[in-house]
Amino acid sequence: MAKWGEGDPRWIVEERPDATNVNNWHWTEKNATPWSKERLHQLFKDFKIEKSDIECVVDTVDKCTGEATVNNRKGKLIFFYEWELVLKWSGRMIKNSNLSHKGKLTIPNLSEENDLEDVEITVTIDESNDESETLKQFMYNVGRNHVRHQLGAYIRELKEEYSKNLILPKKGDEAAAGHAETNANLKDANNIKNAAQKAASNTSVVSPKSSNTSVGCKLDVRTLSMTEEFHCNANDLYNALTKAEMVTAFTRAPAKVDAVRGGEFVLYGGNVVGKFEELVPEKKIQQSWRLKNWSSGHYSNVVIELEETSSSTMMTLKQTGIPASEYDAMKINWYRYYWHSIKQTFGFGTSISDAL
Structure with a gap:
């Protein structure tokens, strides 16, 4: 997938204040990868999972690789995300021991293709003994559900955060004025916008190109x-x-x-x-x-x-x-x-x- 700022706007049309994306016709894309990485680290930093005499904590995100993008095609939002996560966790038996045991949670494929309950989460421990195996079983039976809850929060917040301003107002919407530039070129931007809307009313999509090249000129x-x-x-x-x-x-x-x-x-x-x-x-x-x-x-x-x-x-x-x-x-x-x-x-x- 394209990284935001690196995509060619002639292959994927970015959101523009000049009304190039008339009536949300073009494929518009926003890069949600940096935001996603930061949010996933926040959600799984010192995340506690407790029950009776067991206390476990997801300490940090050890690995976070993948990408996330949000697209608008003809007014329909499409969310794409694909992540591989490794979380470090630690736990202890509160009443019986003060020893801390450590392990990892591995999520090989968090993507929009899988329902949350179907997302694979494996649980491992660094050293195996009776106490650590009990903690491992707790993380498998209880901890994974809490982790899925956090993953669900990420997905929900991704959709909330990146739904904003991705679908532009359609032709005639009063809110369209809010997308005009508030600088010295405001008048020119509005003129371009009006021309694009007029062309859209004739059922044609306006191309962002300029026609400075005269017909018959030699191309390099x-x-x-x-x-x-x-x-x-x-x-x-x-x-x-x-x-x-x-x-x-x-x-x-x-x-x-x-x-x-x-x-x-x-x-x-x-x-x-x-x-x-x-x-x-x-x-x-x-x-x-x-x-x-x-x-x-x-x-x-x-x-x-x-x-x-x-x-x-x-x-x-x-x-x-x-x-x-x-x-x-x-x-x-x-x-x-x-x-x-x-x-x-x-x-x-x-x-x-x-x-x-």
């Missing part, structure tokens, strides 16, 4: 080549790039994909468009490909070739005709929004032998 273009390894067979990767339901899954947005020669594709709310020029199952995909804000009528040529090995599939991409101003961002965006997302969504980043 570049060529991008990159190679990526996927731990799957060639057929699976080919399907991930050509099957509408799989493309929708890894882009996390409705996708139009007509994988026949001359068939069109529309991704990321219309910000990536093109058509298929050549298709060779399990071997090759050739596309005419463009970002929505590129000069009218300009397409790059994308050739994706797949080579299956004994344990993985090597993907080679060559993209010609990239506007020079887009080149630096293009490689990052291919990796972030295609290759990384495909691996994360379908598990193509881990080999079968590693997973066993």
Whole structure:
């Protein structure tokens, strides 16, 4: 997923005060990762779990890796979070002993795909004896429910915190005025906003690009080549790039994909468009490909070739005709929004032998 501030606004349209995201049509994203890490550390610092003569404390978060984002697509909020947590805990038997025993709680996959009661939580102790085993059993039977309660608090607060201001007022809402800039450019921002709303009333989405480039001018273009390894067979990767339901899954947005020669594709709310020029199952995909804000009528040529090995599939991409101003961002965006997302969504980043 994209880190906030690093995403290309032509692939994922950020929230803007100039009314570019008319009627919440575009895919808008906010990065909730830094806030989430801080909040998870707060929720599990000195968190006490007590009952009768047993006292246990989740002392701190030992490991917190993952990410969280919140998206708005056509006025619908979509929360994505995926975390691996390791919590350090300690406990003692209040009446029988003053000895403190230590252990860990491991949460390998806290994500929106799992209900809280289904989230796996494993309990371990550093040293095993009768007393520590009793504490371990207590943390398993009682402590895990308290931990799930804290995880539920994080999820609830994430949704409350990041629901604010993500869905912009629709055309005609009085509250829309609150999104105008309060600086010397306020008048210009309002003029842009009014123009965008007028275009929206004619059922068209306003592109954030400017049209300074005159028709027929010569573009400075570049060529991008990159190679990526996927731990799957060639057929699976080919399907991930050509099957509408799989493309929708890894882009996390409705996708139009007509994988026949001359068939069109529309991704990321219309910000990536093109058509298929050549298709060779399990071997090759050739596309005419463009970002929505590129000069009218300009397409790059994308050739994706797949080579299956004994344990993985090597993907080679060559993209010609990239506007020079887009080149630096293009490689990052291919990796972030295609290759990384495909691996994360379908598990193509881990080999079968590693997973066993």
